[in-house]
Amino acid sequence: MQRLEVLTRMTYWQERQAHAMGSGAHLIIGGGDDELAEWSLDELARLERCWSRFRPDSDLCSLNDAAGRWTAVSSTLLLAIERAEALWRATGGAFDPTVLDALERAGYDRTFELVSSSSEPVPFPAPAPGFGLLEIDYEAGAVRAPDGVTIDLSGIGKGLAADLVAEGLVERGAVSALVSVGGDIRTAGTPPEDGWRIPVEDPFVDGVTRFEHILHGGALVTSTRMIRRWHRAGVEQHHIIDPDTGAPADSGVAAVVAAGDEAWWAEGVAKAALVRGAASGGELLRRCGLTGWLFGADGDVVTVVPDDA
Secondary structure, X not given: OHHHHHHHHHHHEEEEEEEEOOEEEEEEEEOOOHHHHHHHHHHHHHHHHHHOOOOOOOHHHHHHHOOOOOEEOOHHHHHHHXXXXXXXXXXXXXXXXXXXXXXXXXXXXXXXHHOOOEOOOOOOOOOOOOHHHOEEEOOOOEXXXXXXOOOOOHHHHHXXXXXXXXXXXXXXXXXXXXXXXXXXXXXXXXXXXXXXXXXXXXXXXXXXXXXXXXXOOEEEEEEXXXXXXXXXXXXXXXXXXXXXXXXXXXXXXEEEEEEEOOHHHHHHHHHHHHHHOHHHHHHHHHHOOOEEEEEEOOOOEEEEOOOOO
C-alpha cells in the first residue's frame, strides 16, 4: 500500500512545455492523464492559429485583410475581440488593439526572432486610429473595421490563452492546473497545499528573482518593455505602444506585474498601466481590482492594492 501511494504521488503531476504565441509555454497539470495533457497543447496551437498576426491563414489576418467589409469571425476570435473591447473601455483607451500599424512602423513587422536593429529611421509616429472605429455585431458574429484600420491581439492573447487552457483542463477532469504563456500565468482548480509559489523576476537583471508571489487561484502576469526591444537609427524601440502618440511608451515605468482573477484582464490592464505611468497606472490597477507592482525605470517599485482588498 505504501508503494502504491508513493507511485500515485509521483504520477499525479504532469508537465508539458511548448513554443506558443512567440513565447515559451509551461503547463503543470494535476490529476489528469496523457490525453488531457495533449489536449492542452493542441488547444494552445488552435488559439495561436486563431489570433496570431504572423500567420497569414489566421482568423485575425483574414479580418485585417478584409478591412472595410463586414467579415464573419470565429467564436474564438469574437471572444478575444469582446475582451479587448472591455479592456479598451475600462482603461480609457490606454489599451487599444489598433496600434498594429504603429507597431509595424516601429519595426515589429515580423516575428520577434526576426526583428533586428537597423540604421533606418522610424517614420514619424501617429496616434492609433482607435478601437471605437470598429463595428462589432456580436449576435451575428461579424466585425467591420474601416479601411486602413488593423488590430493586434498580442496585448491580450497570451493571457486569454492561459485562461482558456487552464479552465478547459479543469472542466475536462484535471484537479489542478497552472498554465504559463510567455510568463502570463493562470491557475485553476485545487491548488497545491501551500499554493503556487511564483517567482517574480527583476526586470532589470536576467535570472534574478525579485520576490515570490503565492497564488491560491487566479492569475499573475507581467508586462515589460525590457525584453522585446530593438533599435532604429540608434533610438531604442519596444513593443508596448502608447495609443495616444503611436510611439513606444515612455512613461517612466519599465514593467508592471499584476495579480487578479483572470489573466486576460490582468494582462491588458498591466499594459495600460505601463503606458500611463506610475501615478495614473497605479490608480488604474487599483480601480480595476488588481494587486500590482510598478517597476520604475529609476529602480523604484510602487505597490498597489485594489480598493476592495
